[in-house]
Amino acid sequence: MRSTVARTARLGGVAVLAAWLLGAGGAGGPGAPVRTAVQRPEAVPPQAAPASAGGCEDRTPAPSRSESGPKVQQIKQRGTLIVGVDQNSYHWGYRNPQTGRIEGFDIDLARAVAKALLGDPDKVTYRTVPTAKRMEAVKNGQVDLIARTMTITCERWQEIAFSAPYFASGQRLVVPKAAKVTSLAQGLRGSRACVADQSSSQAVLSPGGNRNPYGTAGIRVVENQLDCLVLMQLGQVDATLTDTALAAAQAAQDPTVEQAGEQIAFAHMGIAMRKEDTDLVARVNQVLVNYRADGGWRASYDHWLAGSMGADPAAYLR
Structure with a gap:
């Protein structure tokens, strides 16, 4: 990937x-640094x-x-x-x-x-x-x-x-701006979510067993969190959960997405x-x-x- x-x-x-x-x-x-005109x-x-x-x-x-x-x-x-x-x-x-x-x-x-x-x-x-x-x-x-x-x-x-x-830091959701998500629960419920393999984000969405605490429709696991951004741009996933710092970086990198909802899992x-x-x-x-x-x-x-x-x-x- x-x-x-x-x-x-x-x-x-x-x-x-x-x-x-x-x-x-x-x-x-x-x-x-890369100088790009981003929102x-x-x-x-x-x-x-x-x-x-x-x-x-x-x-x-x-x-x-x-x-x-x-x-x-x-x-x-x-x-x-x-x-x-x-x-x-x-x-x-x-x-x-x-x-x-x-x-x-x-x-x-x-x-x-x-x-x-x-x-x-x-x-x-x-x-x-x-x-x-x-x-x-x-x-x-x-x-x-x-x-x-x-x-x-x-x-x-x-x-x-x-x-x-x-x-x-903590965990934060990244979604397309067009989705108009206002809370983490709203952004994840019924959504195709994406996380990096063996990340803290994966532990939040897949805490073990058959539990699905946020009611996602599915979880796509990728090698690196940036892969989630690309899959979101391609319409293959609806939301990304990642570290707050990396969520801010994704939003800076692509002005069509934004951080949404509250921060969780402070660390x-x-x-x-x-x-x-x-x-x-x-x-x-x-x-x-x-x-x-x-x-x-x-x-x-x-x-x-x-x-x-x-x-x-x-x-x-x-």
Whole structure:
């Protein structure tokens, strides 16, 4: 699906496109952003985001400047940081069709970690990883870390480790504007819904067994959330459930769709790493502390996200 649908979304034009809360990166990013004349969706920040990241955030090591641990030393000796990223999420991890470079908020974050560990933000090897393969890529050591709008959950903590949270989010519905949807329940009831495989959105719509909590007519599961946008444009699905941040990106990318209804399933995003690599997790946590303190998180937000998520990022730093 991704090889056909995601390329269509990237190249087909706008009408057929696709306490430590910290971020990263400089405002410049690894390439200029795609400048498109799109209608900005209404910014709807999270409501009363929870104080904890699913009750699991206390498992992450305290921030540390130490670089003597085995995983950090391995990365320094290799001379490059291997990061699992997305290439289909506009403003987060997106391959710019004009330059061929992957850019966005999560890419800035990866570059910030590389600069801290290796002294150069360009010393990053990007490996694009589908949503459903994120856990596997971390556990098998295919990447040093995943920076890919990944929600922290207690279930995932059983198998991998997370950094401290760097962004507060939730789940939001994306629908064609012509549908005139006013609530999440209305938008999903009797609809053909679309979600990314192994995503938090899939867990919301398919909580297990034969339950169908929102009465959807069917659920289309795809490799990446951008595939849902294309299927919606083609009339093959009626609605997409995805992370709030990615919902805003879809609406910014295609002015014929919009975010609709209330936000649900409040959560936080974190950088994913192997459970064994506690030294790397602690060092990444220190990078996050530094980037919030020196304005890097805010600079990256202003550059990539302010246009689609609102000028004030306070709601996303809970």
